[in-house]
Amino acid sequence: MTHILEVKDLVKHYGDFQAVKGVSFGIAEGEIFSLLGPNGAGKTTTISMLSTLYTPTSGDATIDGHSVTKAPMAVRGVIGVVPQDLALYEDLTARENLVFWGQMYGLSGKALAARVDEVLSQIGLTDKAGNRVKTYSGGMKRRVNIGVGLLHKPKLLFMDEPTVGIDPQSRRAILDTVKDLNKQGMTVLYTTHYMEEAEELSDRVGIIDHGELIAIGTQKELTRQVGESETLVLHVGENDDSEALASALGGVAGVIKAEATDHEVSVICPEAEDVLAGVVTKANERGIKIRSIDIREPNLEAVFLHLTGRALRD
Amino acid sequence: MLKTFLIGLKDVRLAFRDRAALIFMLAAPFVLTLGLGLVTGRFSGNGGSGLSDIPVVIVNLDDGQIGQALVDTFQSADLADLVEPTLGSDPEAARRFIDEDKAAAAIIIPAGFTRSIIPQQSDYTATGSAPEAVQIEVYANPQRPTSAGVIKAIVDEFLSRVEEGRLGGEVSILQMLASGRITAQQAEAAGTAMGQRLQDQPASDTLAIQINSSTQGDEAVQFDALAYIAPGMALMFLMYTVSYGGRSILAERSQGTLPRLLVSPTSSAQILGGKVFGIFLTGVAQMLILIVASSLIFQLKWGDSLGVLILVLAAVFAATGWGMLITATARTTAQVANTGSAVMLIFGALGGSFISLEQMPLPVQMISKITPNAWALDGFTTLGLGGTLIDLVQPIAALLIMGTVLFAVSVVLFGKKDLAQK
Ligand SMILES: Nc1ncnc2c1ncn2[C@@H]1O[C@H](COP(=O)(O)OP(=O)(O)OP(=O)(O)O)[C@@H](O)[C@H]1O
Numbered sequence: 001m002t003h004i005l006e007v008k009d010l011v012k013h014y015g016d017f018q019a020v021k022g023v024s025f026g027i028a029e030g031e032i033f034s035l036l037g038p039n040g041a042g043k044t045t046t047i048s049m050l051s052t053l054y055t056p057t058s059g060d061a062t063i064d065g066h067s068v069t070k071a072p073m074a075v076r077g078v079i080g081v082v083p084q085d086l087a088l089y090e091d092l093t094a095r096e097n098l099v100f101w102g103q104m105y106g107l108s109g110k111a112l113a114a115r116v117d118e119v120l121s122q123i124g125l126t127d128k129a130g131n132r133v134k135t136y137s138g139g140m141k142r143r144v145n146i147g148v149g150l151l152h153k154p155k156l157l158f159m160d161e162p163t164v165g166i167d168p169q170s171r172r173a174i175l176d177t178v179k180d181l182n183k184q185g186m187t188v189l190y191t192t193h194y195m196e197e198a199e200e201l202s203d204r205v206g207i208i209d210h211g212e213l214i215a216i217g218t219q220k221e222l223t224r225q226v227g228e229s230e231t232l233v234l235h236v237g238e239n240d241d242s243e244a245l246a247s248a249l250g251g252v253a254g255v256i257k258a259e260a261t262d263h264e265v266s267v268i269c270p271e272a273e274d275v276l277a278g279v280v281t282k283a284n285e286r287g288i289k290i291r292s293i294d295i296r297e298p299n300l301e302a303v304f305l306h307l308t309g310r311a312l313r314d
Numbered sequence: 315m316l317k318t319f320l321i322g323l324k325d326v327r328l329a330f331r332d333r334a335a336l337i338f339m340l341a342a343p344f345v346l347t348l349g350l351g352l353v354t355g356r357f358s359g360n361g362g363s364g365l366s367d368i369p370v371v372i373v374n375l376d377d378g379q380i381g382q383a384l385v386d387t388f389q390s391a392d393l394a395d396l397v398e399p400t401l402g403s404d405p406e407a408a409r410r411f412i413d414e415d416k417a418a419a420a421i422i423i424p425a426g427f428t429r430s431i432i433p434q435q436s437d438y439t440a441t442g443s444a445p446e447a448v449q450i451e452v453y454a455n456p457q458r459p460t461s462a463g464v465i466k467a468i469v470d471e472f473l474s475r476v477e478e479g480r481l482g483g484e485v486s487i488l489q490m491l492a493s494g495r496i497t498a499q500q501a502e503a504a505g506t507a508m509g510q511r512l513q514d515q516p517a518s519d520t521l522a523i524q525i526n527s528s529t530q531g532d533e534a535v536q537f538d539a540l541a542y543i544a545p546g547m548a549l550m551f552l553m554y555t556v557s558y559g560g561r562s563i564l565a566e567r568s569q570g571t572l573p574r575l576l577v578s579p580t581s582s583a584q585i586l587g588g589k590v591f592g593i594f595l596t597g598v599a600q601m602l603i604l605i606v607a608s609s610l611i612f613q614l615k616w617g618d619s620l621g622v623l624i625l626v627l628a629a630v631f632a633a634t635g636w637g638m639l640i641t642a643t644a645r646t647t648a649q650v651a652n653t654g655s656a657v658m659l660i661f662g663a664l665g666g667s668f669i670s671l672e673q674m675p676l677p678v679q680m681i682s683k684i685t686p687n688a689w690a691l692d693g694f695t696t697l698g699l700g701g702t703l704i705d706l707v708q709p710i711a712a713l714l715i716m717g718t719v720l721f722a723v724s725v726v727l728f729g730k731k732d733l734a735q736k
């Protein structure tokens with residue numbers, strides 16, 4: 001399979017701070033690839049270098065055969081970018097925004113008008129196209145923000161956390177749009193800190209943390225890293241010492257690993273049923289009341305926990 | 315090139331959709347012009363020209379009534395606020411006085427002036443025809459073009475009235491003489507009476523409202539208070555517009571549209587060019603709207619249209635240069651806004667938007683040359699007094715040079731900035 005994107009040892013320093021520390025990966029044509037990582041992991045910085053906005057401190061990437069450092073203009077024609085923060089003119093209408101950005105991508109005349117109509121219907125804003133963006137809800141603005149990235153039918157689309165801070169309905173619509181686009185042949189690099197989104201959308205996932213790509217592969221390949229294990233999530237009271245419980249549970253037979261987060265203790269084990277009794281007993285011994293227990297199949301959250309010892313969301 | 319143009323158009327559209335910007339760009343200068351116009355009485359019919367107490371030296375070598383009538387005109391109560399006449403006796407001394415910048419103009423009424431207009435009995439008996447006309451000299455101070463222009467306009471107005479009277483009077487007197495209906499003595503008496511009429515009504519009723527000058531062809535050119543106030547205000551708020559435009563460069567950076575432009579196949583030169591073009595277009599649109607509105611609503615005559623257009627383009631170009639410099643040296647939009655407001659007020663004051671430059675001390679007049687306001691206002695005044703494009707060479711050249719220098723400096727400063735970084 002040919003790689004439309006090939007990243008080689010990409011590094012970005014902001015002064016003394018190393019935001020991205022040598023990231024390498026490739027994306028095959030037609031793939032949806034997710035970069036999954038917590039806040040500050042370096043997702044936006046990576047995308048900014050790939051989209052030629054920032055110059056890498058070192059390393060390079062090629063997109064459709066063009067180097068992002070040596071032939072940025074060629075790269076820009078191939079890629080579409082949906083930035084994490086809205087980048088629109090709020091005093092223009094949705095249509096005016098799309099027309100303007102289309103012009104910046106070299107579209108004009110009838111082709112532009114037709115393409116704007118197409119994109120408006122794709123993002124479900126045909127009816128409201130004549131209203132100024134500032135009158136829109138957060139979800140609608142997000143959709144316009146995405147629409148701008150689609151105008152010139154890019155081969156490779158970068159979407160940087162496109163669903164942050166919006167209602168579940170808009171989020172659903174956006175995820176469906178991404179899948180549609182991909183079906184039509186668009187390759188997508190999607191960043192998120194929502195495990196569910198990465199799981200639903202991606203063919204392959206890269207897990208990024210502290211500027212390093214710590215795992216990469218299909219979901220199956222990644223969950224296999226934590227073994228065929230399951231995760232037991234114990235919800236405890238506000239005043240209970242989850243840290244202490246976690247370290248105590250580490251000693252229970254059959255438990256691979258136990259980690260505390262706010263009012264929750266995640267216990268990774270090969271078979272949840274086998275350790276359940278032991279876990280509850282241990283909690284009782286310590287006088288900690290378990291309010292509820294979830295049993296989770298192996299997922300990316302568990303992978304992240306396994307690799308970093310921390311939960312994906314803080 | 316096309317993208318530069320499109321980015322500029324987008325910015326004009328955005329500026330004219332921003333209510334706060336519209337208030338400063340259009341409403342404020344309009345309301346202030348109206349207000350100052352009311353204060354100076356432009357709308358009540360007895361206003362001045364925005365200028366006052368223009369010092370003028372009058373040397374009257376004529377011993378007839380018309381020379382005296384002109385002196386009286388300048389000394390009349392109606393012109394008391396506008397001019398401050400001093401009488402002199404030596405033309406050379408008067409010219410020196412002007413060369414030393416002690417007054418706006420000298421008026422030298424030559425000997426025999428009245429005689430050349432109203433022939434007397436002795437002239438006819440001696441030659442049988444009227445004596446040759448002699449000219450009044452207005453020796454203008456080039457440092458004070460506006461004031462000198464006003465003085466010249468008053469003299470022209472006076473002369474055109476004398477001319478009207480002379481044509482009518484002389485013809486009829488000569489006809490009567492020829493036909494033998496009146497004697498030479500009676501003719502002289504009639505001529506004297508005509509001179510007396512001029513003296514009794516020294517053209518005062520219209521002079522106070524507007525100064526008509528009939529030097530530019532047949533059409534009377536007016537110079538009224540608003541012809542000074544309106545461009546002054548428009549130019550002051552032009553400085554708002556350019557700093558608003560500069561601010562939008564930094565605003566696009568923080569609102570993410572600048573990075574988005576930078577990852578589209580558009581070069582940074584096209585983007586920056588587009589932003590500058592947008593500032594320029596917005597400024598031109600603002601000026602033209604204000605000019606058209608004030609001509610329609612206040613009946614203000616801005617003068618030669620081509621001259622006005624070219625002067626507007628040059629003034630906005632220079633002002634845009636200042637906007638770029640302010641932006642290039644600032645880090646945040648708030649800094650641009652603050653510096654911009656300060657520059658707007660300082661340039662407004664220095665450039666003569668509030669007080670006529672001629673009434674300021676010489677050092678201030680010198681410093682004012684760094685403002686587009688002073689040069690452009692000079693140009694607009696020239697146009698208001700009936701000048702054309704040819705008379706604007708100096709201000710337009712100055713504005714173009716100013717703009718070019720400012721752009722060069724700004725580009726260097728912008729080059730050191732990383733547009734992509736937030
Ligand atoms: N311009 C900058 N100057 C200095 N540090 C920066 C800059 N941009 C980002 N950083 C730092 O680099 C790190 C990575 O930031 P980045 O925005 O790439 O993370 P992210 O994965 O996109 O996070 P988020 O999920 O919050 O968007 C963070 O610690 C951030 O504070």
Ligand SMILES: [Mg+2]
Pocket residue numbers: 043044045084160161
């Ligand atoms: Mg980010």
